[in-house]
Amino acid sequence: MELGVVDNLAYLTPEFILTATLAGVITLDLARPKGASGAISKLAATGIGAALIMVLITFFELEYRQLTRVFLFADSFVVDPFSLFFKTVAGVCSFLVALFAARMRRVEAHGTGEFYSLLLVTTIGVFLMSSAVDLVGLVVAIETLSIPSYVLAGFYKRDRGSSEAALKYVLYGAVATGTMLMGLSFLYGLAGDTTFAGIARAMNSGNVDILSLSIILGLVLVGVGFKISAAPFHMWTPDVYEGSPTPVTAYLATASKAAGFAVLLRLFYNILARPEGSPTGQWLPIGDAGWTQLVAVISVLTMTIGNLAAYRQTNVKRLLAYSSIAHAGYILLGFVVLHGLGIMAMLFYIAVYVFMNLGAFLSIIAVSEAGGGEEISDFRGLGWRSPFLGLCLSAFLFSLTGLPPFAGFVGKAYLFAALVKNGWIWLAVIAALNSAVSLYYYVRVVKAMYLEGIPRNENDVVPLRIGGYFGILLFVCLVPTIVLGIYWQPLQKLAMHSSGVNTTQGPGLPR
Amino acid sequence: MIASLEWFLLIGAFLFATGVYTILTRKNAVSVLMGVELVLNAANINLIAFSRFIKPVSSIGPQSVALPMEPVAASGIYGAPWIQGQVFAAFVIVLAAAEAAVALGIILGIYRGLGDVNVDETVRLKG
Amino acid sequence: MSHLLSLMTFIPLLGAVIILCLPRGKHELIKSVAACAAGLPLFLSYFLWKGFDKSTPGMQFVEQVDWIPLFNIQYHMAVDGISVVMLLLTSVISFICIFASWEIHKGVKGYFALFLLLETGMMGVFCAMDFFLFYVFWEIMLLPMYFLIGIWGGPRKEYAAIKFFMYTLVGSVLMLVVMLVFYFNVTDPTTGKNTFNLLALKQQNDHSGLLSSMNVRYLCFIALFIGFAIKVPVFPFHTWLPDAHVEAPTAISVVLAGVLLKMGTYGLFRISFPLLPDQAIACSVMIGVLGAINIVYGALCALAQDDLKKMVAYSSVSHMGYCLLGMGAMTTAGFNGAMMQMFTHGTITAMLFLCVGVIYDRVHHRWISRFGGLATMVPVYTAFVTFAFFASLGLPGMSGFIAEALCFIGAWSNGTPVFQKITIFSTLGILLGAAFHLWALQRMFLGERNKIYTEQYHHVTEINGREIFCLVPLAILVLGVGIYPSAVLDLMNVSLAELQAFIQQYNTELKP
């Protein structure tokens, strides 16, 4: 095997750009400790933007060269549409979060440089996670994401909530990672290889011992479940989401979660399943092991717990935390079906989820920057005081509920479609009912905004000005939330194109 | 008696169990962190043990791993399969250190704020 | 290809967008724009009516373009006899409601924008011939409805709004699942692809895949039925209705009762029956029984109400029962009766709610027992209420009678003993319907003035021109259709006959 085909390194340009930006940010921060925050945030955002553009260019590059995928570092990383899709998603998240944070006074007060350098590292971590196809690379990538996010969670150093969130996050994360490592060690022992391709070869070659597999599955799920906050590994989520700085929460709920799903898909669809024929068709579990039922149960638990617990919440961030738990449950639905359509639906949903969820968090940021709070009661009459914000937040929340004509509906429809296609009707019904009852708590926010605190007179309204900057950002989130609910063909095409998760099977292996 | 794989695995399992026990029973955040280290080291022991006894064969199962190794073609960046485990372990050690450093930093922050690092006291965020 | 249906559907949406761009304070301008945006579809509906070919059950005014080819979702709008009636009704009711809302002062801009959005949704539901498109329109209605009840409603508006929203959403997500089941298990014979095209879904004689199982088909029917039953609303799912009606502002009650309730029965006609004819036959008794329960139970509940609006709301429950009775009968007369009832109830109940709104606007309460002797004070208003009440209790010469009679004839001519029992039981509704209307009429308008609540009489003024303007077209419709019902029946008759014949193919116990 050749090490370091320099040619192929070009496919890692986005990561390089991020690294370079990271260096730049640190330098800038060190050079001008005070007053450089504007420049730092601009630099970071530009860097992430450039990386995003490079990701897209890479997409076209692959397409142009008619390559299915490119392996790097001797099979331990891969650049393929699947990873590029997640990189795009993560890039968008980081970019938007970077822009959110740029105007936040509290972030500035706690050190812009630190924030952005940590953000950049996590982004690199996410990028690597989506590309990793080797256990070692995977663990390194996960930690690259995790460790800075622990710090980010506690970024408001004097803030007790933030510190507590960080402590919980780090302890939970450490235990989860440790447990997962334990599982991965068994996997290595079972398969005798750390590359996914190798493991898959071993898995496909004969009888799989169910006990070993179940231990591995159990342990690995702790780690991955922690990342995507699936029940019963979700419990850190509300606390950490509530305590962390809002941009960080937004980031954790979107990019970090997306990365978790990338890993889940990559790991399970490579080593525990193989496509029956075409990867866009039916998949089979290795050794006919019924792990899908298990994941189905987890998925039901996750969405139900998320939805039920959200009912009582009074803090919008915490409410959205539970909502993000529920959404992890929904996304897992696509994972259960072992079908190309399911993968497509997951990717599709993750893409739209990012926009609507970021939009929701951004609305919270906008409100608190304009002097509001994070409790639902602080949102009373907001729709009248700031019509645009109210409109946007309502749209995001209804999209999260899954109502047409918003993108969230289409995403859910595809997830359900994947279920129905493969005969998981009961699961589809449960999920559908879950999404219906989830309306109740989303609507509580909307209710507070519009149905409460209605001004007697139109002149009595005390306007809440969120400013043009946040307005534009909100609009940026709003556009895809609505447009993708009306015409989503391109995104579906992209998701289908990117659903080639398996790197060990199928046509078009590069070497 | 030649130490077979099972022994190493048992030690690993024991370490893991100890770690978990520590994590679940200790109130002190630092102690919990130490439990985590135990867990990580249990994984390390497994990795090293597997890399010693591994035999990549077509059929995998408990009976096959105890057989003497046969060299096979290296398939990853970290070299031959028996090397991979060790490399993995090395990475884990490094990551554990980094993690511990960050965790300790955070715990320190908490200590500064609360004057205590009792994990049962950090319950402001709940419900 | 004519774009009439698209125009009718999206002109209100355009109006809503224009209103959103107008400055907040210009109330008159906003209202005028709204009136135009609702009036244009009404104007266009004339051409729809004129251009509609009554002699064929086929689809007309078809617009069919690919929307999401990857999932074979189409923008497919068309009308047949079943939908054209509903479409006409919608355009009339919506237009009237704009004027019924003229006195809204709070958040005028939002109100009218949402209302027009609602109209788009309603129109779309009746035009859509693609299941997915249908579903989208179906759900689009919910959002504006929630806000319209929730912001402009009565004291318990928040509760009512969310109850409406939740109930309907639970019903519709079940429909979503069934829709997907159909998509994946039926292929369009012409293209060989999976399809959402309702016409193609209908054409399957033997189902494949999951749908080949009787149980799955049964469950699908039940799920669809629950979805539609909540909207109708059918007996145990009806509890959202009194709350929503009571709390909603007048115009919204009118739309809710006049158009939205019909979507449930329309859905049964458009989706449940054609797609699952064998299950429709199998469940026909269930539908009939539920219809009978609706009729009698709704009327009994109405009898006990002291809140006029709640009484009218329960009368809707009762009246929609006639639809179910007619549908369950699976006869042409029953189908025609059910559709007729949908149309006439739309007009009559609109009148009723408008009348309730008139008195509520003046005295700000609706307790029947607190009134008395209004007839001497406000004779014209009394005349309108009496007219509406008699129309509602099914007086011959008004459209309600024709509908009820056809439903009964349809149910009776089903011929099975069980349906005869159901019908006999349902006829109680005729009596109870008369009872609660007349009793309310007596308590409110006749007799002497209330001795305790004398203060209110200072506020009682005669019905004004705008209100009369809203009521008169409806009254003319009620009377006109009552005298010449074929004007409506002929529109839908052939389509319903075709549908009935289609369903009866699957009747294994067909009488020789």
Place this chain on the structure above:
Amino acid sequence: MGHDHGHGGHGHDDHGHGSAGSGHGHAAHGAGHDDHGHGGHGGGHATHFRPAGMSIGLLVFLGTLVAGGVFFSLGHGGHLTVGGAAIDLNGLFDTPWPALTILCLPLLAAFVQIFFGSRLPRRGDWVSTAAVGAGLALSLMMFGRMIGIYDWQMERTHEIEWISLFSRVAPGSIDGISVRIPMGMLIDNLTVIMLVVVTLVSTLVHVFSMGYMADDPRYSRFFAYLSIFTFSMLGLILCNNVFALYMFWELVGLSSYLLIGFWFEKKSAGDAQKKAFLANRVGDIGMFLGIMTLFLMTGEITYKGLFQSIADGSFGAHIGILTAAGICLFCGSIGKSAQFPLHIWLPDAMEGPTPVSALIHAATMVAAGVYLVTRMFPLFTPTALLTIAYFGGFTALFAATIALCANDIKKVLAYSTVSQLGYMIMGLGAGAYMFGFFHLWTHAFFKACLFLGSGSVIHAVHTQDMREMGGLWKKMPITFGAMFVSTLAIAGVPGTSGFASKDGILGDLLFAAHHQAALWPIVIMAFAGAGLTAFYMFRLVFMTFTGKPKIQDKFDHAHESPWVMAAPLIVLGGLALTSHYAPFADLVGPPKSAAIEGMKLAGVEVHEILPHAAADGHAAQDGHGAETAGSSSLALVGSGKDAPAGVSTRRPYHDPLHHDKHHSHQTAMVFSILVAGTGIFLSWLTYQRGVISAPKIAAALPGPYRLLVNKYYIDEIVHEGFVKPCIHIARGCARFDLKVIDFLVNATGKAAVAWAWAAGLFDQKIVDGAVNGTADVVQSSGAALSRLQTGRIRTYLAWSLAGAFVVVGAFHIVNNWTQIVTHLTKPAQDERTK
């Protein structure tokens, strides 16, 4: 065309005619009586006419008769010459327009009155009156034409498509018609006679109301309602199918409702109108079911089609269904004609203005039930007819007993109406088809007269209680005269119209009873009822008009009513004496029982021999049998249409059983004169001479007396037994709806949640806390979840590690499930294989 001419003639002189008050429809022809109109009343109502003796009354009556005669003879002649052009008056029947004009003029008048009434001069009373007067003129012309044609099978149908629903045998097939409901008119002798009854009484009541209602603030509204009623009633008579019949049936109910509650400020009026409508609805439900059954079995909705189809055996051997359908239809009559047990509304309906009582609740609308039975006669099976006869007979006696003890003058008349309607229905049920209908005709006039007379009395003394009247004959001779004559008629004194018709019924009844023993109880009831009628009617006359005034003050202020009120009384009183000269026997003829035809066709044995059943066989052998025999099977719907227009083919009906019946009629005459005489005599003894003391009898029989005074407690029974429980059930339902259904539906969600959390996590508080609403339930489970979310990181970790453990175990079980199941079920499988 002839009717145009007649109508036009009225149009010009509307005003004069309306206020003249000297009868109906004569004004245009200037018979010399309209001087009262313009001279006396053109300016207003204040001027009262002073009574000038019976001679003037006679003059009025004769004048009216002449005026009516003009129209009558116009029609009778067969053609009319206008400006040299001869107009064939067969067009009266051969085209729909005359009948449509009669029907629509009142409707038009109603619209005019509702929208412009109060703005018109004289508040528009002339609009309504002219409309119905024109109708009367046309009706009389038709009546004349009918006599001119003199064919008992005369019949014309005009119909248009109204509703026709297609159905298809298979998708895409050719449309067939499944439900066809035409709208049309059937004009035969029955119709024409009813037209005359309705328009005549209606016109007179309109005129009467001009005086009676003069001071009412809602004067124009009253006339509008009257017009609506007239329209509905005419529609009921003219229509040619049961569906339309039902529609107009309900519409007359509406007008009755509106008019009973005309003085709605009174609570009792409001109660009464509601009661009337609802009681009628009860009957209507039965009627509707009957219609539907007939429609289902025959697929026909027109009278003709129905009878034809039944005669052709569409019911086959299902005679029980036909009987049931007939009885169901009769339910409509029970409601509308106030038969026991739905009679309760009619006495209460007296809350309405008295002209209304006369028009609607005595002469016309309540007779609609009788008309229904007459019209539908061919489809009643013998069993159904027997049932009908029993209902009628019982009601006749039952209502008469209540009338004995009533003191309210209008209530007495109301119960008398119920009783008389019972007679008619009993007669029809017993097969006295012609006489039953004949009694409708005679009764309409004398009962209208009695009511208008009572109105006149009430107008004079301002009370309805007979105990406060007395000796009024001196003050109001015209009223007294008219009422007395009518009382003679109703009591069945020979020579009066009432005698003719009632005796006819009794005679036929007696004849039928000879053939069918089950009718004997009815015979007894009928004769007992006749005696009671004579008694209580004379009681009314004696208490009101003779003897000493009970309250002097009221007596002193009493006065004869103005001419507009008196004239109708005179006309009706005259008719009470003369109306039986109409050639009913020749023109109404017998019905042919389609039911029995059908039964014979189906081979069902007909046990009961009823007169009409015997008659139908003879009908064909009658002199004109040639035509009938040629047509398919039904005499009623037979060949009348075939007769060439304009050619007078006189075909009177000759009852083939005439001689057989003769004996029965003679017996009946003797008996009826006897019982009537006894009744009158006892009444005279009691109320005039005071020989018998009514209070003493009452005291001697406290139980029966209380029973009668309280009208057998039927109202109470209905209220306690039906109305109250219904309201209780309704309240129960409403509460149920509010509490239980809402909760149950929501509890489904709750159950799901409870189930999910049953394993150790279920919190008792969920049960306690969840009272109402999914929201609450879900919130409670949310609370349970929140309690799990302790904030303690160690708990979280424990959960997650436990989760991992469960995953391992579950995975293991899931994947070995097949093995486990096989293991567990192995014995069973082994057994099966064995």
